[in-house]
Amino acid sequence: MDGLKEIIGDVALREPIKCVDMHTTGEPTRIIYSGYPNLTGTLLEQRAQALTEYDHIRKRLMFEPRGHWDMYGAILRPDTELVASGKADMGVLFTHNEGYSTMCGHATIALGRFLVDADESIFPRGKKLRYDKDISSFHLSLHVPSGPLEVTVPALPNGKSDPSRPVSFLSVPSFATGVSVKIPLSPEYRWPELGDRTFITADFSYGGAFYCIVDAEELGFSGRLADVELGKMDHASKQLKAAVNANPDLSFCTKHPITKEMSYLYSIMIVDTSLRAGHGSEENDTSGLDHAGEETGLCFFANQQIDRSPTGGAVAARVALAYNQGKLSVGQRRTYHSLLSQRTGMGGFTGSVIEALPSSSEQPHVRVRVEGSAHYTGMFTAVVEEKDGLGRTGFALHQLEGCQR
Incomplete structure (x- = not known):
C-alpha cells in the first residue's frame, strides 16, 4: 500500500485488503488475513453473514481483474466458537466462484504452512502451537465450516514451515x-x-x-x-x-x-x-x-x-x-x-x-x-480506486450477456 502511494501519489484508494497467495499442486489459495470486515456469531453464522453482506468482496478478490474464474480464497476468522473454547487455533471461511465452501483440503494444506510462518499480529495463538520434536512438526487445529481439522506442519530448525515435507490433516468424519x-x-x-x-x-x-x-x-x-x-x-x-x-x-x-x-x-x-x-x-x-x-x-x-x-x-x-x-x-x-x-x-x-x-x-x-504440499506464490494488497466501477466488485468475462467460453 505504501509503495503504491509512492507511485501514484495522492489518488484516493479505499478498502485495503491484505492477501498472501499460495498454491497446492497448482490450485490457488488467496489467503485474506487483514482488512476484511468484521463478522460475528458462530462460524456458520459468519459464513451466512459474508454471503448476505459482503459477497461483493468475494467477487472482488476472486474474479477479474484481480483473479479469474477458477480462483480460490480463504478468509481467516480468528474469532469462532471453537477458538473461544480452546478447541481450535484459527477459523477460516473458504471462497470460490459461486460462494463459500464447507470444506477445502488444498487450502487447509496451504493454511497450515502460512499459519506456522505468520507472526503474532496475524495469528495470535501461533506461539502456543504444539510442537512434536519426534517428527519436527507443529500441530494446530483449524476450524472450518464442516468442523475442526487437525493439521500437522513439518518445521525447520528456525521454527518456520519446511517446504520439502508434506503437510497433512485429519478429516472430519467421512x-x-x-x-x-x-x-x-x-x-x-x-x-x-x-x-x-x-x-x-x-x-x-x-x-x-x-x-x-x-x-x-x-x-x-x-x-x-x-x-x-x-x-x-x-x-x-x-x-x-x-x-x-x-x-x-x-x-x-x-x-x-x-x-x-x-x-x-x-x-x-x-x-x-x-x-x-x-x-x-x-x-x-x-x-x-x-x-x-x-x-x-x-x-x-x-x-x-x-x-x-x-x-x-x-x-x-x-x-x-x-x-x-x-x-x-x-x-x-x-x-x-x-x-x-x-x-x-x-x-x-x-x-x-x-x-x-x-x-x-x-x-x-x-x-x-x-x-x-503447498508453496508461496506472492502477496499483495487489494485496493479500490474511487472512480473504478469495474474493480469494486470484479467481473467474469464469459458470464456477460452474449459471451460464452
Missing part, C-alpha cells in the same frame, strides 16, 4: 452415502456422449462436502482421463449435477446426519482408476503404511470450477468410499492425482484410513489423513 446409485437422466439432462442411455451409475460420499464420484467411462468417455476433452466433460458434469439436484429421490445421497448447511452436492468428481502417474510414487513413501495404488480424478466444483489439485475433501470422501467397499483398510494409503499431478508427476495427494469411528448409521464413518 462416509459414503450411496454406492452404485442409479441416476435417471431425462432428455433435458443428457449429453451427447451418453448415446441412447437413460441413466448412469455413480457413488456418493462425504469428506466435509458431498461428492458424486463417477468413472469417466460411465459418462461415455471411452478415452477416460487419458484423453481429456475438458469442454465436453464440463458439459456432462454440469448436466449430471443438475439431474441429481432436481431429483428428490436422490436427496439421501447428500443429506448430512447432523448439519443442514452441509446437505448439498458440492462437486462431480470424474475418476479413472487405471490412470497412474508412472513416476514411482510408492518409491518415495516413507510412511511405513501399506500402499494401495493410485488413481486420477478431475474435479468440477461450485459453478463448474476445475480443481488443479487432487482435491483434499474429495480424497477424504474417496478413501471413505473405498473403505466402505472393502477396497481400503485401516493402515493402507492410496495416492490420488489430478490431471496436473498425473501429467507432471508432481503434487499427488495421499489419503489413508486412520481409524474407523463409531456410527449410528449403516454406513461406516472413518477419519482420513490427507497429505500434500
